[in-house]
Amino acid sequence: MPCADDTQRIAAEARRALDICNACQFCDGYCAVFPALKSRRLVSAQDLTFLSNLCHNCRSCYHACQYAPPHAFDLNLPKSLSLVRQQSYRDHVWPPLLRGRLPHVGWPAVAVMASIVLSAVALVVVPALLLVPPEMLFGRQSGPGAFYRLVPWRVIAGVAGVVMLWSLLAIGFSVASFWRGMGPAPAGAPRLPALRDALSDAATLRNLGGGGVGCNDRDEGFSQARRRFHHALFYGVTLCFASTCVATVYDHLLGWPAPYPLTSLPVLFGSLGGVGMVIGTAGLASLKLHADPAPVAASLTGADCSLLALLFLVAVSGLGLLALRETAAMGPLLLVHLGLVLGWFATLPYSKSLHAPFRFAALLRAAMERRGRG
Incomplete structure (x- = not known):
């Protein structure tokens, strides 16, 4: 530190x-x-x-x-x-209490993130190994409710919900502190038009356009690759979230428990989202590892790549679970996937993930300044 x-x-x-x-x-x-x-x-x-x-x-x-x-x-x-x-x-x-104590750079940051993720995986896997009969855990499960025979829905939703609520609370307080840390907001700036501008800037990643010709992702040559990989990752995560929301409606309002057919909306959204996450994380990691090292702070690479690795594993384990859900591999894959997702939720306020809400807050402040001057 x-x-x-x-x-x-x-x-x-x-x-x-x-x-x-x-x-x-x-x-x-x-x-x-x-x-x-x-x-x-x-x-x-x-x-x-x-x-x-x-x-x-x-x-x-x-x-x-x-x-x-x-x-x-x-x-x-x-x-x-x-x-x-x-x-x-x-x-x-x-x-x-964590300010100034939590490492965000170098191998200490990677170690902290890895320990949180491994603890989350263990929290899911160890109780399942102790409580679920081996013939069920390592046997072939199929039909409606197959996932919940191994891990009850209330356990999944309860544990993940508590962790996610904590993370959202922590992110909310962090963003509020960051907003104050940028100084007083511009007086008289129209809030709704500025919010619309910031949402547009964030959704299009306009500031990764290099003024229109692209950015210097690897060297002095202009490229839109980094922007496209960011889009693939962002919209991949968005589609996975949409898949979860639709599946919740199917289960609780329509009484259709998972797993769902390949042509259903939850599976289509989740599949496209998972592929987008794989493409985005792999592409961004490649750009980071092959970029010109001169304008890069080398101490930050480990923390950046550890987050990309986690998101890659979340996506790959989810796609693997979809592909092998009718086989005996479904049980172990389900446990690993749930543990990785839980680890991702737990690290949201304490990893590079925090850059997304901070950057949006900065975009909103910049839009308010532009609107105030105009």
Whole structure:
């Protein structure tokens, strides 16, 4: 974990880089960071919190910068803002007792995430091994309610519901703290139009467009790959959530227990969502591992890739469960999949997942500023 001197050094370097960018203004059209920066003569600590999370780390500004290394200014804005952004996750995590204590970088962050996920898998697998007869757990189950013969619905919904509610509560308090950390909201800005703008920016990932030509995902060449892989992951998760919602309606309102036919809406949504998650996570991991290392904060790669690995395993285990649900492998696959999903829910407020709500809050603040100026 960074000490106070490291925190001050990271903030000072980011502020120095932003001051140079504000004087230059060559990159104004790349993303929302530079128009927001232009309205600030001095960059405060609150501004650093805001601007670092508004940055989508597309790295276009680095490859376009005339002051990047080997220039004497040694300007590396994406790396500087990445380090500040990572500190903002630590500074606004909830409950406050964890602030400054929970690692978000390097192998300690990977170890914490792995321990939470493995504990969640054990919480599902161990009781099942003790309580479910082996002939049922490792036997072939089929027909309506097959899943719930191994793990009752009330157990699945109860445990997952408690963990998810805790995570949503923790994320809500973290975002509220982060919102305050960006400073007072612009006075007189129309809220609903700004919210519409922020939702559009988030859904389209406009700030990963590099001003329209794409970002520098791997090198100086422009590409839309990172944007597309993000879309695949985001909309894959959305489809999986839709699958769960439709399955809940089928079960509780219509009396149709899972598993469902291959042509049913829950299976179609879940299958498409799982494939999207696999494509998105694999693509983003490949880009991270093969990208130009210069504008990247190497200490963040482990935490980023561990989240991608977890999401990949959640998707693959779900697709495997769908493909083998009529075989004796269904029981073990169901337990592993439920454990991975539970681990994902548990790590939401304490992993790189926190970047999504923080970034949306920054997009909303930027939209409010634009609307207020207009």
